[in-house]
Amino acid sequence: MKYVVVIGDGMTDLPLKELDGKTPLQSAQTPNMDFIAKNGSSGLLKTVPEGMEPGSDVANLSIMGYNPKKYYTGRGPLEAASIGAELSDNDVGFRCNFITVDEGMLADFNAGHISTAEASQLIEALNKSFYRFGKFYLGTSYRHLFVLNNKDAASLNSTPPHDVVGEPIFEHLLKPEDHPFSIKLNELMQKSSDILTKHPVNKKRIDEGKKPANMIWLWGQGTKPQMPVFKDNYGLRGATITGVDLIKGIGTYLGLTNVHVPGATGYYDTDYCGKVTFALEALENHDLVFIHVEAPDEAGHAGDIQEKIMAIERIDLRILGKLLEELPSLGDFAIAILPDHPTPIDIRTHTSDPVPYAVYSPGCESDDTESYDEVAVEKSFKNSSKELMDGYQFLKFFIKYSSKKIQ
Ligand SMILES: [Zn+2]
CATH class of the missing domain: 3.40.720.10 (Alkaline Phosphatase, subunit A)
Structure with missing residues (x-):
């Protein structure tokens, strides 16, 4: 049959x-x-x-x-498998979007459907700057992965960026806000903005009238199912x-x-x-x-x-x-x-x-x-x-x- x-x-x-x-x-x-x-x-x-x-x-x-x-257990670990990132038992996989932020607002959850070739350069820059935090993996277009080696982070509350378009970033960061991993990862998201904003890929996108990928957004996390x-x-x-x-x-x-x-x-x-x-x-x-x-x-x-x-x-x-x-x-x-x-x-x-x-x-x-x-x-x-x-x-x-x- x-x-x-x-x-x-x-x-x-x-x-x-x-x-x-x-x-x-x-x-x-x-x-x-x-x-x-x-x-x-x-x-x-x-x-x-x-x-x-x-x-x-x-x-x-x-x-x-x-x-x-x-x-x-979450979207992150499912996407990890598809891009060949193997999670250990203590790892937490986060879905990592490239987003566009405009005056503190989440303007676009997919950074103008940025190309994978451009994203690849940005992921490289993030790994260079933030290797102490964890590891970024390249997926497709605006959809990527971030892996943190501590399963305690799986319990945080995260927000899908496509649900909060047009809303202030700070209202939707990882919660509870006083959790040690929320503090660490919310800081990572904010700091990503500095690296991404001045990256040549984004300068070129702005010149071409495209939306810049000027921040990462971590969500959908989970441990290996x-x-x-x-x-x-x-x-x-x-x-x-x-x-x-x-x-x-x-x-x-x-x-x-x-x-x-x-x-x-x-x-x-x-x-x-x-x-x-x-x-x-x-x-x-x-x-x-x-x-x-x-x-x-x-x-x-x-x-x-x-x-x-x-x-x-x-x-x-x-x-x-x-x-x-x-x-x-x-x-x-x-x-x-x-x-x-x-x-x-x-x-x-x-x-x-x-x-x-x-x-x-x-x-x-x-x-x-x-x-x-x-x-x-x-x-x-x-x-x-x-x-x-x-x-x-x-x-x-x-x-x-x-x-x-x-x-
Ligand atoms: Zn569906």
Whole structure:
């Protein structure tokens, strides 16, 4: 049996007046998603446990079959794994953003999407000046890592910079403010400003009218998570296909193969067809592939309805369409479509609301859901005796569902 789980990041939404009260998923042409819902089984899934932030890390960990309440330690350590930084048991990995500060305000959480080449020079300068504090690792664009060798720092309260854009820096520094590590690291953030402001990379950016990366922001810290390997847990050889470091980081801890797809960008322009080609190839020596597409989430954050609809239609046509065409030649197969969390256009950020899933395997039970969208799946769910499933139980359900042939 071959399994494919297609994750449209942030794909679900709320009704929009611009779409006459429909959601982007309802408005998009999605014949393949609808086929899966109609001929398979659908329902609602709670991917973000009560009391946790609706981050892509938490939600995707759920979908990949692991309870975030039990295994999630922070975003930093997941990203560390994806960039090849190995954490010791006493290390704490912080996500380190390059940000733009303007008159004490957090003006931009991504420093004008600074390039990795520019960031590389800045990371080098930071390591030269602050080697006594800890070590900086280069990631991609504005997303990097800082590692401190003392696990006590894991308990600090940190703030995601994208949540406080336009607000004063000093209000959102690490807390509690009198904790020895808060004092040390808040000082590090402030001092980074001196080094970065006068760096030639930033002088050039300002000259070119771009936003300078004039401060670092530390957040999302945690110690190395201890998670049982996917193969031991599910008895399946798994792989990931994604353009996003975070998902690769989860894959690394779970012992999944992170398949590199050259055109996977984690943005609108990602190579959808390339993802399927590499997924089908991976299925030759794996049992399950997670195909993750970031584009609908990016459109949600940007509040761009047309890009969101386009991303959904591309997932439908180029990924699901191709898979439904090609998978039968590999023998018995099962396919799933779902988002990790909603990223509603009107809110421009993630929510914790339950998400609709649909699964299909030829010859298995069908509950005849009209189409794959928020409204149709909820309606079919309410008319059934199904219960709201915890996200981390989804994979077990999917495997069980496709093992029961009724025809
Ligand atoms: Zn997400």
